Amino acid sequence: MSASQTILVTGGAGYIGSVVTRDLLSRGYQVVAADALLFGGESLLDLLSLPAFTFSKTDITDADQVEKLFARHRFDAVVHLASIVGDPACKAQPELAERTIWDGSKKLFELCERHGVRGFIFASTCSNYGKMDEKQILNEEAPLRPVSLYAELKVKFERYLLDRSTSVDFTVLRFATVYGLSLRPRFDLTINEFVRDALLKGELEIYGPQFWRPYCHVSDVARAVLLVLETPSDRVSGRTFNVGSNDENYQKQMIADEIGRQMPVKVINVEKAEDPRDYRVNFDRIKALGFEPRMRLADGIREIAGGVGNGLIADPYAARYRNS
């Protein structure tokens, strides 16, 4: 892709989408952000005066709305972020989750094929791996063991793409768990939640401090999306990439330790024998494209503490900052 092309960002008002949208605009792309605004649209307000930016209130579960969107614009590529996001949100609304992640994504992709869209990026998740075998570090070829409806639906749509004979250059990105601030902050994600609680309650209750997971800052996830969009298609088309860094696999205890280096906090460990989402991930494949995160855990903690501690985010416990 090159600048002056038009990119559709579904879920463009969201935690990650609001950053991706800005990054694309600053690179000179025309951007259409489409979102059903489940958590409001304040994250996009400052962009409305830009000629290169268009917002469309579109629900991807409504086929008519999506067809109208494609009739109004000619897209060179689609960054598909719209989703019911996370295990608890999908568990709470299983039918909506399926209509969004499975039916909505399929309809969107078929329209991309029909309208000759060249590139399609699907936001998937490292949660697809589920629990790892002892000491194993999972790369993109590792077996997928989804342990939630959320991951099952992401895996189902990944397989649909990978099994399809299609003219669209699609890429699957499996994001690590994201941290850091955007204009639609989320405080239902481990690191963000821990920093908020450490600051405002002075204590952290950690369930299963020994369990591993990979993490990545929201600005780096957005940079990975841009990198893939701008990499020649023969290197990314039809491929799956984990998005994160080998150095950012952490046990929950390691996150609490780093928080403790930046602020006083009492940590209460609650032992759990089993966590179905205990995994460490290998990120060599995206690194080979030239991707290296710029932000690290310590930077993210400082950033979140700055937003919460100084009252810039007045009520980080508000419902709009969590997905379920």
Ligand SMILES: NC(=O)c1ccc[n+]([C@@H]2O[C@H](COP(=O)([O-])OP(=O)(O)OC[C@H]3O[C@@H](n4cnc5c(N)ncnc54)[C@H](O)[C@@H]3O)[C@@H](O)[C@H]2O)c1
């Ligand atoms: N945040 C993470 O840790 C993480 C990790 C792995 C993967 N992901 C994936 O990244 C993507 C973005 O996640 P996020 O953290 O920004 O979540 P988010 O909830 O902030 O963003 C999702 C956006 O999609 C919109 N949306 C939901 N249903 C819609 C529909 N039917 N039509 C149109 N828009 C709709 C919501 O209004 C929201 O703005 C998702 O696909 C998610 O599965 C996120």
